[in-house]
Amino acid sequence: MREVLSGDTLRLQKTTGKDQFDALVHLAYISTPRLGNPNRTEEPFAFEAREQIREKLMGQKCDYTIQYVANGKRFVSVSFEEKDLATLLVEQSLAKANEKRPQTTPGGLHEKLLEIQEVEAKKTKGVWSTDSKYLAKHVREVTFFGEADYKPSTLLAQALQEPRPLAAILEHVFSPSFVSLYVRTLKTVIKLQIVHLFLPQETEQAIRDQGKQFVEKMLLHRSVGVRLARVDDNGTLVGRIHYSAGDIASEVLKRGLCKLSTPRDSDFDANYYRELKQAQLIG
Numbered sequence: 001m002r003e004v005l006s007g008d009t010l011r012l013q014k015t016t017g018k019d020q021f022d023a024l025v026h027l028a029y030i031s032t033p034r035l036g037n038p039n040r041t042e043e044p045f046a047f048e049a050r051e052q053i054r055e056k057l058m059g060q061k062c063d064y065t066i067q068y069v070a071n072g073k074r075f076v077s078v079s080f081e082e083k084d085l086a087t088l089l090v091e092q093s094l095a096k097a098n099e100k101r102p103q104t105t106p107g108g109l110h111e112k113l114l115e116i117q118e119v120e121a122k123k124t125k126g127v128w129s130t131d132s133k134y135l136a137k138h139v140r141e142v143t144f145f146g147e148a149d150y151k152p153s154t155l156l157a158q159a160l161q162e163p164r165p166l167a168a169i170l171e172h173v174f175s176p177s178f179v180s181l182y183v184r185t186l187k188t189v190i191k192l193q194i195v196h197l198f199l200p201q202e203t204e205q206a207i208r209d210q211g212k213q214f215v216e217k218m219l220l221h222r223s224v225g226v227r228l229a230r231v232d233d234n235g236t237l238v239g240r241i242h243y244s245a246g247d248i249a250s251e252v253l254k255r256g257l258c259k260l261s262t263p264r265d266s267d268f269d270a271n272y273y274r275e276l277k278q279a280q281l282i283g
Contacts, residue, residue: 006032198261
């Protein structure tokens with residue numbers, strides 16, 4: 001699994017065999033609540049639906065079967081550890097099964113989902129609830145960069161109160177040195193310039209693409225830690241990303257996908273900077 005864009009929209013990557021592909025797919029026969037963005041209010045249980053899939057599957061192997069194609073989109077069933085994802089979401093009232101179609105196969109996946117839904121809907125929980133207060137508790141409070149309430153200086157001050165890296169999900173990769181992350185405690189999707197990294201304007205497009213793809217492969221939609229350091233002259237947050245397999249800035253430098261910049265602040269971590277210089281020499 002390469003990306004989990006929502007509870008029912010995924011990007012699968014097959015890298016072995018003759019039929020290799022990297023494709024956007026949708027879980028067949030169900031729909032989940034819509035995640036928010038700067039132009040759309042988030043629906044109740046949207047984030048919880050995505051997290052059910054993301055936490056189980058990011059970077060993991062899974063099995064899939066194409067169920068049908070409609071309007072150029074591939075609708076698939078996906079299983080992980082012998083558990084069907086659509087079934088899991090309907091059982092937990094995080095998704096609704098689509099209406100029965102004339103061509104629905106008796107005993108097939110669609111019919112099974114409808115049978116599960118008939119039971120779960122009677123419990124009036126999750127997406128079946130009509131209790132406005134209950135639903136409001138399951139809407140993620142989130143501010144997106146670019147919105148009027150997005151204030152980098154305030155976010156930095158809040159982050160500096162926590163001595164440890166803040167839990168985050170890497171949401172998008174603009175370049176190997178520039179990303180966006182959802183920071184849970186800040187309830188904000190931020191733009192982040194990775195500290196001490198920069199991409200020269202003359203960098204060839206092939207190198208830019210390679211760097212972006214590398215960071216996506218390592219971190220996209222993964223749980224990471226983020227430590228904010230400062231706000232740059234353009235109002236962009238600058239900081240470091242921590243993840244379990246190592247240091248992403250170091251790995252990017254080792255591969256020659258970015259350059260090391262001169263520290264802009266007087267109280268930078270000199271030991272960490274020396275580590276990055278060594279990584280750049282390897283690259």
